[in-house]
């Protein structure tokens with residue numbers, strides 16, 4: 697059965713907006729991280745990795761239990777580099793001890809996306825910390841060296857369509873790869889902390905060359921210093937995926953809309969929010985200044 701979301705005694709939109717603001721202000725303060733990319737992309741990746749362990753076949757894993765806080769999950773080689781995001785969130789968890797880890801990890805991704813000028817992401821609280829014994833085993837996160845059929849099969853585990861898969865991967869407009877984390881490197885100089893459809897524009901416009909990187913892994917590089925993982929490049933090699941790449945390269949609003957829906961589905965997979973009321977849509981810091 698699905699995990700039942702539990703209402704946070706007496707916490708309302710205002711309380712969660714305070715958590716949002718604390719994360720958003722810390723993002724602005726600590727802007728020098730990772731060559732002035734900041735923590736935003738790393739927080740988005742954490743929110744995806746804590747959700748990407750979900751398996752609809754036995755409803756194990758997923759964002760509900762906040763099990764990333766346990767060593768087994770945090771030490772998954774696929775999570776290398778996310779310790780930075782976890783350390784970033786420790787003082788936030790101390791300041792707001794009433795928020796569950798699952799709610800904090802997902803809210804941090806929503807905050808980062810909105811503060812990086814991404815779409816407004818409706819978010820619902822109610823995740824409840826699970827026991828260490830419920831931590832999913834390693835190996836549930838995807839392998840970047842694979843092709844389009846692997847990507848389609850992998851995301852089939854969450855029940856995602858081709859369109860949802862392509863939209864989700866558009867998050868690779870943020871941040872960069874780090875050789876010491878994943879064995880991939882780049883993009884050079886181009887890494888950004890602004891949410892746009894440029895991942896799709898690059899896929900279609902750049903001249904891609906398959907090369908072996910210093911770790912001996914193959915990746916696609918362009919003269920302008922952009923890079924694509926094999927699983928990124930698969931989106932233009934596979935005809936069914938390619939159609940959505942072309943759509944999003946032409947229409948950033950359509951990308952924002954479809955990304956928002958797929959990201960909410962990713963973060964809420966396996967959770968029954970029942971009659972706990974509608975989702976919260978938080979104001980950005982800029983919207984609160986005025």
Ligand code: HEM
Pocket residue numbers: 737738740741744776777838839840841847864865867868870871872873874875877878879880925927959
């Ligand atoms: C086929 C599925 C995917 C694969 C194989 C994949 C693989 C990777 C790899 C290898 C990195 C580099 C990590 C490092 O070296 O630090 C990365 C970074 C990243 N991924 Fe993905 N990813 C996938 C899907 C996603 C999804 C669904 C999202 C979010 C919705 C996402 C968001 C990110 C972000 C924001 C970064 C940059 C992190 C940083 O700059 O620290 N990825 N991904």
Ligand SMILES: CCN(CC)c1nc(N)c2ccccc2n1
Pocket residue numbers: 868869870871872873882883886887888894895898922923924925928
């Ligand atoms: C769109 C080019 N960028 C960032 C400006 C990019 N491209 C990627 N292909 C990429 C892949 C994984 C993680 C981050 C990534 N970032």
